[in-house]
Amino acid sequence: MSEAPCHIPRDLVAAGAWKRGNAIRQSLSLMKGEINMTPATTRANARIETRFNDSTVPARAGAGLKAEHVDAILQDDYHIGFLEVHAENYMGDGGAPHRALSAIRQNFPLCVHGVGLSIGSEKALNKVHLDRLKKVVERYEPGLVSEHLAWSTHDNSYYNDLLPVPYDQPTLDRVCDHIDQVQEVLGRKILLENPSTYLQFDHSTMSETDFIAQIARRSGCGLLLDINNVFVSATNQDYRPLTYLSEFPLEKVEEIHLAGHATDTDDDGRPLLIDAHDRPVDDAVWKLYDIVIGQMGPVPTLIEWDNDVPDWPVLRREAMRADEILERRAGNYMLGSRHAAVC
Amino acid sequence: MRRSAEISTPGKIAPLGDFTNALVDPDLPTPRGVMGPGGAKADKRFNVYRNNVTVGLVNALVDIFPAVHRLVGDAFFRQMARVYVQAERPGSPLLFEYGGTFPQFLESFAPAKHLFYLADVARLEREWLDAFHAADSKVLEAQDLGAVNPEDLPHARFIRHPAAHVLRSSFAVVSIFSANRSGQSLSHIDPDAAEDGLVSRPHHDVEVRQLPQGAAVFLAMLMDGETLGQAASQAASVAEDFDLATAISGMLEAGVFAGISINTNSKRETIHDQSN
Numbered sequence: 198m199s200e201a202p203c204h205i206p207r208d209l210v211a212a213g214a215w216k217r218g219n220a221i222r223q224s225l226s227l228m229k230g231e232i233n234m235t236p237a238t239t240r241a242n243a244r245i246e247t248r249f250n251d252s253t254v255p256a257r258a259g260a261g262l263k264a265e266h267v268d269a270i271l272q273d274d275y276h277i278g279f280l281e282v283h284a285e286n287y288m289g290d291g292g293a294p295h296r297a298l299s300a301i302r303q304n305f306p307l308c309v310h311g312v313g314l315s316i317g318s319e320k321a322l323n324k325v326h327l328d329r330l331k332k333v334v335e336r337y338e339p340g341l342v343s344e345h346l347a348w349s350t351h352d353n354s355y356y357n358d359l360l361p362v363p364y365d366q367p368t369l370d371r372v373c374d375h376i377d378q379v380q381e382v383l384g385r386k387i388l389l390e391n392p393s394t395y396l397q398f399d400h401s402t403m404s405e406t407d408f409i410a411q412i413a414r415r416s417g418c419g420l421l422l423d424i425n426n427v428f429v430s431a432t433n434q435d436y437r438p439l440t441y442l443s444e445f446p447l448e449k450v451e452e453i454h455l456a457g458h459a460t461d462t463d464d465d466g467r468p469l470l471i472d473a474h475d476r477p478v479d480d481a482v483w484k485l486y487d488i489v490i491g492q493m494g495p496v497p498t499l500i501e502w503d504n505d506v507p508d509w510p511v512l513r514r515e516a517m518r519a520d521e522i523l524e525r526r527a528g529n530y531m532l533g534s535r536h537a538a539v540c
Numbered sequence: 541m542r543r544s545a546e547i548s549t550p551g552k553i554a555p556l557g558d559f560t561n562a563l564v565d566p567d568l569p570t571p572r573g574v575m576g577p578g579g580a581k582a583d584k585r586f587n588v589y590r591n592n593v594t595v596g597l598v599n600a601l602v603d604i605f606p607a608v609h610r611l612v613g614d615a616f617f618r619q620m621a622r623v624y625v626q627a628e629r630p631g632s633p634l635l636f637e638y639g640g641t642f643p644q645f646l647e648s649f650a651p652a653k654h655l656f657y658l659a660d661v662a663r664l665e666r667e668w669l670d671a672f673h674a675a676d677s678k679v680l681e682a683q684d685l686g687a688v689n690p691e692d693l694p695h696a697r698f699i700r701h702p703a704a705h706v707l708r709s710s711f712a713v714v715s716i717f718s719a720n721r722s723g724q725s726l727s728h729i730d731p732d733a734a735e736d737g738l739v740s741r742p743h744h745d746v747e748v749r750q751l752p753q754g755a756a757v758f759l760a761m762l763m764d765g766e767t768l769g770q771a772a773s774q775a776a777s778v779a780e781d782f783d784l785a786t787a788i789s790g791m792l793e794a795g796v797f798a799g800i801s802i803n804t805n806s807k808r809e810t811i812h813d814q815s816n
Contacts, residue, residue, distance in 0.1 A: 285633050285634055285635070286636075288634050289634070289636060289672075289673030289674075290673060290674055290675035290676075290702065291673070291674060291675040291676035291677075291702070292671075292672050292673050292674060292676065292703075292741065293672065293744065293745075294673070295676070296744065312633070313632075313633025313634075314633075315633075318556075319556045319557075323632075323633075325632075326632065326633055329634075348556065349633065350633065351556055351557065351559075351560045352557070352560070353631060354560065354629035354630070354631070355629060355630040355631065355632060355633045355635075356560065356563060356564075356593045356629065357592075357593060357596040357597055357600070357630065357633075357635060358589060358592040358593045358596060360556075360559065360563075360589060361589075363573075395582075395585040395586075395588040395589065396574045396575060396576060396582045396585040396586060397574070397575060397576075397577070398573055398574060398575075399573050399574070399575055399579070400573060433576075433577075433585070434576075434577050435577035435578070436577075461584075461588075462584075463576055463580070463581075463582075463584045463585055464576070464580070464581040464582070464583050464584045464585075465576070465580055465581065467576075467577075467580075469584065469585065469588070471588060
């Protein structure tokens with residue numbers, strides 16, 4: 198072993214050893230500034246001692262969590278009902294994303310929304326990915342966990358989009374098996390979200406609502422009703438959104454999503470709506486939401502805004518609009534229930 | 541019903557397989573069996589998915605490689621990224637892990653050949669993001685080192701912090717990266733000046749430093765588990781003016797290591813490890 202010139206000076210910390218001018222401190226798009234929270238070194242202990250208080254997601258408006266909003270949300274007098282995250286964004290080992298979400302989770306109820314499990318996949322689910330989801334769920338104890346009726350992975354390639362499934366018996370059987378597997382591994386019920394679709398398969402043998410109702414009945418999963426998706430798909434597939442909603446098993450719905458969509462046209466010049474999540478919720482979607490809440494009563498409602506993300510106050514304004522409808526309908530709903538009970 | 545049974549028969553092309561091939565290859569036709577309402581043509585409808593997939597993955601590359609994006613400009617980057625996306629999809633739904641082979645792709649991408657330093661800038665950006673998501677860990681402090689008996693120091697070995705990486709380049713990779721990420725001009729940079737870079741996350745944020753001569757060899761050896769004595773002597777042999785005291789305080793400040801272990805004869809003492 199070579200032990201040659203190793204004279205170590207006693208004064209080990211001469212400041213600025215490697216030129217500061219060359220150092221870059223940067224937090225990219227994630228997290229600006231410091232967040233007051235439990236240091237990483239004590240987190241493991243803290244997790245055991247202090248379980249999160251807010252494990253139930255209230256029937257209020259929530260927002261999709263964006264890193265750039267974390268500080269504003271924590272400092273805002275308006276205490277939003279809950280926050281929702283894409284599970285995949287918190288599947289890294291450590292660093293700023295986990296720091297931010299831990300701070301949020303200590304103050305708010307949380308929903309975890311998976312976008313990468315590929316439940317509609319033709320092949321088996323990715324067990325490694327399912328274990329990652331389990332870790333996120335165990336770490337942050339969300340009130341609700343949801344995934345999509347879609348696929349995104351095929352032959353080990355991830356396509357980063359929610360791709361459509363045919364509504365036929367083999368697909369139904371497969372999706373039910375996959376949901377069984379997910380619920381077994383997570384040890385809890387998940388919610389399945391209705392998709393926004395741009396086309397249909399000629400070998401589909403049942404309607405989307407029938408397909409989803411059968412999944413919920415067989416697997417025991419709950420449903421996440423995305424009303425923007427209903428509006429987008431209904432427009433694209435040429436049916437009435439209210440017809441869809443009248444056929445949808447609303448009694449299984451435990452969460453609602455609202456988002457903005459873009460407008461295009463198809464090959465024949467018919468409207469083709471795109472589930473863009475890049476703008477405010479459309480008035481037509483707000484109207485449908487009002488009707489749905491009137492019918493089923495208040496339910497946790499998420500505003501999704503994933504592209505061209507605005508400053509927090511703009512997103513908050515959308516959430517407050519949902520809160521207003523929830524409050525108004527909550528009053529009516531209680532009166533209605535009492536009335537029904539009296540009769 | 542009959543049709544679906546037919547499609548699930550082994551040997552037939554699975555509809556989703558058809559779908560995926562056409563998703564990333566604009567020269568392929570719209571897959572069989574998809575349509576608009578009432579059997580309407582679905583080319584533009586299918587193109588929505590094509591667009592979502594390609595633009596989504598191209599945007600992911602823009603996010604992962606912002607300096608490369610700035611260096612070549614938006615239009616060029618997007619054209620180039622489309623070629624990459626067609627050849628290489630993410631292997632997992634964790635998009636922040638995408639682009640591991642992008643640097644090699646850049647080396648072979650003829651239209652960008654004149655930007656000979658581009659691949660190394662991409663390597664540094666990929667390492668930056670790995671460091672960003674790396675596991676949380678304690679950082680070796682000066683007092684941890686101070687607690688070691690001076691006679692044992694030459695035998696000390698170090699435990700790499702999960703976020704720490706050394707990148708050696710024949711080009712001015714750190715200067716180019718830094719100027720791009722902070723929006724500064726590149727005009728004063730000589731791209732041919734070789735630079736070694738250090739990526740680390742000593743506290744909360746990822747930091748990138750340019751290493752003085754000898755330091756890359758010194759750190760790389762320590763990261764490989766060689767002793768302080770071996771690393772110091774190797775560094776001194778490649779860089780005449782290698783200064784050990786500066787190197788040690790530099791590595792402490794940058795948080796390159798998470799712990800230290802002393803192994804004298806068979807006695808092994810771990811002062812500090814990665815657990816948290």
